[in-house]
Amino acid sequence: MQLSFSACNSRGDAETHYAEARQLEQQGRKAEAMKAYKLAQNEGGTSKWAVESSLAMGNLQLMAGNRDEALTEFRRAFDLSQAGHDTLRMVYSLRDMSRCLRSPEWIASAANCFAKADALAQAGRFNDARADLWPEWVDVALQQGDTTQVRKLLENIEKLESVGTQVASGKQAEESLGAMWLARGRALMALNRYDEAEEALLRASESQNVKTHAAATMLLSQMESGNGRYESAWLSAMECVAMMDSVNRQTVRENGDLVSSLESQIEIERENGRLRLRLWGIALLALLSVVALVIFFRWRMQRLQAQMVTQSRQQEEQRLAASEQNRSQQDHLLATFRQSAVFVECDRIGQGGNGDLNDDSWAQLQTLLNEHADGFVNRLVVFYPSIKPAELRMCCLIRLGMGNLQISNIFHRTQQATTNARKRLFQRIFGRDGSAEELNRWLISF
Numbered sequence: 457m458q459l460s461f462s463a464c465n466s467r468g469d470a471e472t473h474y475a476e477a478r479q480l481e482q483q484g485r486k487a488e489a490m491k492a493y494k495l496a497q498n499e500g501g502t503s504k505w506a507v508e509s510s511l512a513m514g515n516l517q518l519m520a521g522n523r524d525e526a527l528t529e530f531r532r533a534f535d536l537s538q539a540g541h542d543t544l545r546m547v548y549s550l551r552d553m554s555r556c557l558r559s560p561e562w563i564a565s566a567a568n569c570f571a572k573a574d575a576l577a578q579a580g581r582f583n584d585a586r587a588d589l590w591p592e593w594v595d596v597a598l599q600q601g602d603t604t605q606v607r608k609l610l611e612n613i614e615k616l617e618s619v620g621t622q623v624a625s626g627k628q629a630e631e632s633l634g635a636m637w638l639a640r641g642r643a644l645m646a647l648n649r650y651d652e653a654e655e656a657l658l659r660a661s662e663s664q665n666v667k668t669h670a671a672a673t674m675l676l677s678q679m680e681s682g683n684g685r686y687e688s689a690w691l692s693a694m695e696c697v698a699m700m701d702s703v704n705r706q707t708v709r710e711n712g713d714l715v716s717s718l719e720s721q722i723e724i725e726r727e728n729g730r731l732r733l734r735l736w737g738i739a740l741l742a743l744l745s746v747v748a749l750v751i752f753f754r755w756r757m758q759r760l761q762a763q764m765v766t767q768s769r770q771q772e773e774q775r776l777a778a779s780e781q782n783r784s785q786q787d788h789l790l791a792t793f794r795q796s797a798v799f800v801e802c803d804r805i806g807q808g809g810n811g812d813l814n815d816d817s818w819a820q821l822q823t824l825l826n827e828h829a830d831g832f833v834n835r836l837v838v839f840y841p842s843i844k845p846a847e848l849r850m851c852c853l854i855r856l857g858m859g860n861l862q863i864s865n866i867f868h869r870t871q872q873a874t875t876n877a878r879k880r881l882f883q884r885i886f887g888r889d890g891s892a893e894e895l896n897r898w899l900i901s902f
Contacts, residue, residue, distance in 0.1 A: 470500030474509055486516060497532075502540035507533050507549070514552055527556040543580040547573045551589055554596065566596050567605070586612070591639035598646055610643040634663025638672050645675065782901055789828045790857050796824060802853075806862030813866060821852050829855060832902065840885055847881050850874075854899050860892070 477492030493509040493516075500506030514529030534549035550573035557566035570593040577585040590609050597605040613636065637660035644653035653675075660672035793799050798813075798820045805811055813821075825832040832855055836843060843851075846867070853863050864874040878892035 470496045470503055470505040470509075472496075473499065474505045477509065477512065481512070481516070490516060502536050504540070504542065504545065507536045507540070507542065507545045510536060511545075511549065511552060518552075518555060523556050527553060530556065543576055544582055544585060547577045547580075547582065547585050547589070550576070551592065554592070558596070558599070560599075563596060563599055567593075567600060567602070570596060587636065591635040594639040594643050598642060603646060606643045606646050610640065610647065613640050613643070634660050634665050634668040634672075637663070638668050641672065641675060785829065786857075786900060789825070789855075792828050793824060793856050796820070798824075802856075802858070802862075802866065805866050806858060808865055812868075818849055818852075821849075821856070825852055825855060835902070842884070843881070847877070850877065850881075851899055854878075854896055855902075 473492050473496035477489045477496060480486075480489035480492060490513060493513045496509040497506045497513070500509065510529045510533035514526045514533065517523075517526035517529060530549055530553040534546055534553065537543075537545040537549055550569045554566040554569035554573075557563065557569065570589060573589055574586055574593070577583075577589065590613055594606060594609050597609060637656050641653045641656035641660055644650070644656060657672045657676045661669055661676065663669050663672070798817045801811075801813060801817055802821075805813065822833045826834055833848065833852065836848060836851060850863060850867070853866065858866075860871050860874055864871045867874065875892045878895045879890065882890040882892070882895040882898075
C-alpha cells in the first residue's frame with residue numbers, strides 16, 4: 457500500500473515538473489526548462505510525463521544544433537513508450553528520431569524510422585498520426601530520390617476522404633492541412649504531374665503557417681518559370697522573398713532565445729553575427745534573382761512585341777498584295793468577258809431583252825471563269841457540293857460583275873426574288889444569316 461502511494465506521488469511530481477518546464481520554455485528560459493524536464497523524466501518512470509519530457513528535451517537539443525544529444529533523448533522516449541505500451545508516443549518518438557538523421561549519410565535510417573512509425577500507427581489504427589508522418593516522410597523520400605516510395609505516399613495521401621478533418625492530432629488543423637498540401641505538391645512534382653502539383657501548391661500557399669506558405673510559393677515560382685510564365689513566376693518569387701524574410705526573422709528570434717539560455721553572451725554574439733551574414737547573403741541572392749528575372753522578363757516582352765509588330769506588318773503586306781492581285785485578276789476577267797461572244801447575249805437579256813441563255817452559253821461562261829479565275833466553278837462545286845445548278849449559274853453571273861437587275865432579267869424573276877435567293881445561298885454556305893452584298897463580296901474574292 458505504501459509502495460503504491462509512493463508510485464502515485466512520483467507520477468504526480470513528474471506531472472508538476474513537466475508543467476513547470478513547459479511554462480519556463482514558453483517564457484524563453486530554456487536552461488531552466490531543461491532542468492525541470494530532467495526532474496520530470498527521472499521521477500516519471502514510464503509515465504507519459506517522462507516520455508513527453510524526453511521528447512521536449514530532444515527538441516531543445518535539436519534546436520540548439522546538438523544532434524547526438526537530441527537523438528539520445530528521442531531514443532530514451534521510444535524505450536520508455538515501449539515499456540509503457542504507449543504505441544502512439546512510440547510513433548512520434550520515431551518521427552523525432554528521423555529529424556536527427558536527415559544528413560545524406562543517415563537518410564536511409566531516417567526513412568527506416570518513418571517506415572516503422574507508419575507500421576505502428578497502422579497497427580494501432582492511429583490514422584491522424586499516420587497523416588502527421590506523411591509530409592515529413594515525403595521530404596525524406598525525395599531526398600533519397602525514391603520515387604517508388606513517393607508514389608506510395610501520394611496514394612496514401614489521396615486516399616484521405618477529408619484532409620482537413622483527419623490531420624488534426626496534436627497540432628492546429630489548419631497548419632497540418634497546409635503541410636499535407638505542400639507534401640502532395642512536392643510528390644506530384646517528383647512524379648511529373650505538374651498540373652495537379654500546381655493545384656496542390658496553390659492550396660498550400662493559402663496556409664497561415666509562414667514556412668509552409670514560403671515553401672509552396674517558392675515551388676510555384678519554379679514551376680511557373682519552367683512553363684514560361686515569367687510574370688507570374690516573378691510575382692511568386694517576390695512573395696517568396698517576403699515570406700523567407702519573415703521566416704528568417706522568426707528563426708533568428710527563436711535561436712537567439714535558445715542560445716541565450718544555453719550558452720554564454722559571447723557565443724550569442726558570434727551566432728547572431730553568422731546569422732546576419734547568412735541573411736545578408738540570402739537577401740543579396742534573392743535581390744539578384746529578382747533583378748535577373750525582371751531583366752529577362754523585360755527583354756522577353758520587348759522581343760515578343762518586336763515579333764508581333766513584324767508579323768503584323770507582314771500580314772498587312774500580304775493582305776494588300778492579295779487584294780491587289782484579286783483586283784487585277786477581276787479586271788482581267790471582266791475585260792476578257794466583255795470581249796467574248798457570250799457577253800453580247802448576256803448583256804442583251806440582262807438589259808431586258810427576250811430569250812434565254814442556252815446550255816452552250818452557260819458552258820462558255822463556266823469555262824471562261826475556270827480559265828481566268830483559278831477554276832472558280834470547279835472550286836465552288838468541290839468545296840460546296842450541295843450548291844444547286846441554278847445557284848451555280850447565279851454565282852457565275854455575280855463573279856462576272858453583273859448586277860441584281862441584270863441577273864433578275866436573265867433568270868426572268870423579280871429583283872426581290874433574286875436578292876432572297878442570294879441570302880438563302882449565303883445562309884446555307886456559312887450557316888448564318890447574311891446580306892446579298894456579303895455573298896457578292898465573298899464570291900468576288902473566292
